[in-house]
């Protein structure tokens with residue numbers, strides 16, 4: 001029994017540390033990376049994360065790719081008249097020097113299109129992010145229900 005308890009402490013302790021500390025990549029730090037769950041045969045979903053830049057030069061998120069989607073883009077939400085629309089950021093998403101950008105529901109997001117599989121809560125998928133200066137990094141992103149993001153919204 002004691003060993004089982006220790007095992008759970010290790011597993012949950014480890015995942016908490018991974019979430020809280022984020023992933024350090026050169027001058028960047030990536031936190032709270034998650035993908036929105038989908039119903040079966042749904043074609044698209046969103047990916048969300050926080051990117052911190054601890055350096056004194058700006059960087060730009062210029063690309064995203066994932067093998068579970070035929071096409072992946074970086075999107076912004078914009079008001080067009082009184083309609084909220086999303087569109088790809090052709091020049092990428094600037095992460096200011098000594099600043100941070102939060103991709104979250106209703107705002108900037110990663111857009112995964114032509115999904116090859118359903119996004120099921122707690123599944124972990126690898127997603128490659130490409131930055132203009134820092135290069136590419138592949139990170140694990142866990143699938144969560146939509147309500148997950150609300151905890152982190154302002």
Ligand SMILES: [Cu+2]
Pocket residue numbers: 075076086087109110111
């Ligand atoms: Cu979108």
